[in-house]
Amino acid sequence: MKNVNSETKICNKCKLEKPVAEFSRDGPYLRYRCKKCESEYHKHVGYKSYQRYYVGLWLKNIKESLCCCCCGYKGSKCYKNIEFHHIVKSIKSFGISQAKNKHPIDIITEIKTKCIPLCSNCHSEIEMRVTAFPKFNSEEFYSKIDFKLNEILSKIKK
Numbered sequence: 841m842k843n844v845n846s847e848t849k850i851c852n853k854c855k856l857e858k859p860v861a862e863f864s865r866d867g868p869y870l871r872y873r874c875k876k877c878e879s880e881y882h883k884h885v886g887y888k889s890y891q892r893y894y895v896g897l898w899l900k901n902i903k904e905s906l907c908c909c910c911c912g913y914k915g916s917k918c919y920k921n922i923e924f925h926h927i928v929k930s931i932k933s934f935g936i937s938q939a940k941n942k943h944p945i946d947i948i949t950e951i952k953t954k955c956i957p958l959c960s961n962c963h964s965e966i967e968m969r970v971t972a973f974p975k976f977n978s979e980e981f982y983s984k985i986d987f988k989l990n991e992i993l994s995k996i997k998k
Contacts (some may be wrong), residue, residue: 842935846860847859847860848860849863849870851863851872851874851877852872852873853873853874853877854874854877855877855882855961856874858874861892862874862875862876863875863967864878875989882965895947897945900919903915903919903920903922903957904916904919906922906957907957908922908957908959909956909957909958909962910957910958910959910961910962910965910971911959911961911962911965913959913961913962915957921959921960922957922958922959923957923958923959923960923963924955924956924957924958925955925956925957925963925966926954927954927955927956928954931954932954933950933954
């Protein structure tokens, strides 16, 4: 969609023809979004990074409160060594490593219904079928998963 008048430009986001003054400059060139659409975009991106930070912090707190179902390794030693093993791979909707981009309710649903906590070593052994699958106390695990849920939900809006 080419613009004939050089005093106006069409915003790629809102598709409205606006005066050139309503577009920011990027060196000698005009940006492809008008200032209003650009502002809305940056508000959304800022909110997303804010959400990712708090969801990441919340996941860290969960991992620190858990221990491996096989060997009992405590996440409080090093939370990065605790991993979530999907019991049935075919019903996996997303990997926990991508969880920072999800809403905490989605993460809890994924973890509660499909995962168990394992340390890195036991997780690798189970994946390679060297170690048998552990017995699992779900009540204790689920109570720790709800850890600080209300706090994180109050920090990020739905």
